[in-house]
Amino acid sequence: MGLIETAMGLVFGSGRNVVAETAEVFRVNAEAEAQRGHGARGEALEQFAAEFARAQGSGFDRMMDGVNRLPRPAMALGTLGLFGAAMVDPVWFAERMAGIALVPEPLWWLLAAIVSFYFGARHQAKGQDFQREMAVVLSRLPQIRALLDGSEETPAPDAVDTGDNTALAEWRATQG
Incomplete structure (x- = not known):
């Protein structure tokens, strides 16, 4: 034993x-x-x-967010509706399309400008929001790495490589 x-x-x-x-x-x-x-x-x-x-946000903010989300689905569903109308009643559809053909060209240009500005502004706003969120995530990267590595300590802000950012170096010098 x-x-x-x-x-x-x-x-x-x-x-x-x-x-x-x-x-x-x-x-x-x-x-x-x-x-x-x-x-x-x-x-x-x-x-x-x-x-x-x-x-x-406030009720108004939520309502405006809902209104801002309407144009794209409305255009997509409207286009599908046009296809459906053309198949169901071709004569009715042809009469409506003949009416659209009578719209003057400057009005088409105005419509194109409005739609372009709407979607362009929305694209720019969404792009800026995305870049802002990515900056926040990247600023948290050292803490996330420390968490994934299993260490409980988070690196000091000085441990983050900032390259040749002279303004940041001057600020750090003033902070002691």
Whole structure:
């Protein structure tokens, strides 16, 4: 019994698990990896919650957001409706299209300008919002890396490489 007890003491003794410690050299500790993954998922959920909280505004803001979302679906559904009308009653459809053919060219140019400006402005606003959100995410990158690496400490702002940003270097010098 003493030999088996000594052998087991070598492998599992003194509060250590030599087999588990050796296996962790070749394979990631599943429990630690799950804890890191849980933290990363929690951070992602917090980010999503912040995005949806930002979307909540006054009743007028929500109404205007709804109105701003109408033109694209209305144009898509209207186009599909035109195809349906052409198939159901071709004579009725031809009469309506003959009326559209009588619209003067300057009015078509005005319509094109309005639609272009609407979608162009919306595209620009969405692009700027996306760039702003990416800047926020990139500013959190050191904390996210630290979280994924499993270390509890977050790097200091000085640890982030800023390249040759002289304004930032001067600001850091004034901060001590």
